[in-house]
Amino acid sequence: MSSTERPTAPILGVDESKDLKAFYHNVAYKTNRVAINLEKMKILKDRLGECVRKEGVNYIDKCEQLTKRYEAAVRVCQWNSGTHSRPRNIGNILEKEKEIQAQLKEEGALAA
Secondary structure, three states, X not given: OOOOOOOOOOOOOXXXXXXXXXXXXXXXXXXXXXXXXXXXXXXXXXHHHHHHHHHHHHHHHHOHHHHHHHHHHHHHHOOOOOOOOOOOOHHHHHHHHHHHHHHHHHHHHHHO
């Protein structure tokens, strides 16, 4: 992969403290997903503002889906900080990691 290509998936199941290539790849992946979601959030904010202006007093019913999408984008773009923070599922990385861990367990069980 050249330096101009965007990482499309994280490298999982590797000790990042020992494999620097995997570490930097995963950092680039996470940063890329946050940047993409920031741009989505800006676009959704503009669309939501237009919807509210257009719909007037009916904006709560008419703009409900845009509001939900905007709130989800804001949640994803928040940085993890503080004692009460929860892990953000950027680019479904948490589900992918769970799937890979389950596959590794199955393969380990089959090989044993």
